[in-house]
Amino acid sequence: MDTTGLLASAQRQLIRAMSAWCTSDNDMAVLHGGIGTEHLLKALLAARHPSLLVDGRDFNSLLHATGQSIYAASPKTKVKTIGALDAFKRAAALITMPVKERDLDPLLTARNGVAHLGAHDDAGTHDALAIAVTVADAVLTDLQEDIPTFWGQWADTRLDLERMQRDAQIAAQQALKGVGVDAADEPRMEEWEDGLLEPMDEEFRSKSFQAAQIAVAVKVRFAKKLYRVLYYGKTPEEIARAAMVEPEADRSEYGECLYRSVKCPVCGADGDVQASLSNQPKRLKKGRKARQSREFPDYFDCYTCGLELDNRYELEVLGMAEPSESGWFAY
Known part of the structure; x- marks a missing residue:
């Protein structure tokens, strides 16, 4: 429920998603993209107050989130938080989101498909990641985080995923020659x-x-x-x-x-x-x-x-x- 920790996790997950996209590993791209987006949304909520992350039906979770852990009957490791969709709904009530709730469906459907069924529609990978990038930039702007620093090597191409993939393939051919590997x-x-x-x-x-x-x-x-x-x-x-x-x-x-x-x-x-x-x-x-x-x-x-x-x-x-x-x- 810590903003800093959620931001760091979101960055790791989204960087992995972009790397996976560049190697056409679509399953990992949408899985990490979905997780990263959820953690970013929760980072935004936690920045307002940790209680916005938890399932309001679980009193022990509310106690932990409001600094009253001494009264909780269960440990902090068992805190029940909301899911990605609810996190988006709550975040959208706090800031102006560039996408609607229905626009998030391709990303969450793909993420859940990989996580729970081990499969998703590869054709939807591009759209799912594009939504992840759009939501991420909106949240980072609200949190006053430096967007290029967050995206690292993908900062220049995150808004053009097809170019990103092409550039990675070209770089691969060049780098392979540099390490003595014939493509x-x-x-x-x-x-x-x-x-x-x-x-x-x-x-x-x-x-x-x-x-x-x-x-x-x-x-x-x-x-x-x-x-x-x-x-x-x-x-x-x-x-x-x-x-x-x-x-x-x-x-x-x-x-x-x-x-x-x-x-x-x-x-x-x-x-x-x-x-x-x-x-x-x-x-x-x-x-x-x-x-x-x-x-x-x-x-x-x-x-x-x-x-x-x-x-x-x-x-x-x-x-x-x-x-x-x-x-x-x-x-």
Whole structure:
């Protein structure tokens, strides 16, 4: 129920929505776009008073929102807030909105479709995100937030989503050349022994790899920019100290996985590749089977320049992983 926290969350979600749009990941675009819009609307309400966020039918929530938590029978973590549509209605009563309630439907319908059914109409992605941008700018103006700062790299193209997508694709082609990746290269198909693991459909894999190429190009481009901003003029020793991370960080929340230190392809610092583990049957002689552990690297994080690779295809694009019979990827 804190305005600052809601604003920060809204910014993260909407930036992710724009990034997903640029890589044609329509599901994630509308999901993050819907969440970001809801958090922005709630930030506006919280700026007036936290009680405007809560479900008025829940007295304990009202107690927390009005600073009377000592009398509440349930913890603050169980506060019941209103949904996105009601947040829009309340916000529209406080400021002049550039869109009507019915205009918000494509965004909320798409967001809910992905969240609850795992699907939505891809054809509506553009319109849904356009509404998110329009509402966001209106709320940011009322909150006297700097709009270009909020949108970051998408500030210049947020009002022209088609241009944004085209520019990202062009930047992808240029950046891929800069990191030694040929955009025309096709990924290799896995060759599995004994049919223990079925190979992925070639067309599906090809599309996934191509989407990863665009995503990686954009990420590399902005990681380089961030690195220059953070470390310009610093010595290697100063950079190393600034990038130090607690080596005994608790990672138990990620389940059974392992971490390997890998050089970042952008800045050369040590980053972490996270690999999930899976035991797969291995056929031995005379029909006997044994279990062998396979690694499935699926995430890279560089603490120095901020480069994050979010799936196995993105790791493969930068040569940090490749198809293998002992697992989908080995590095």
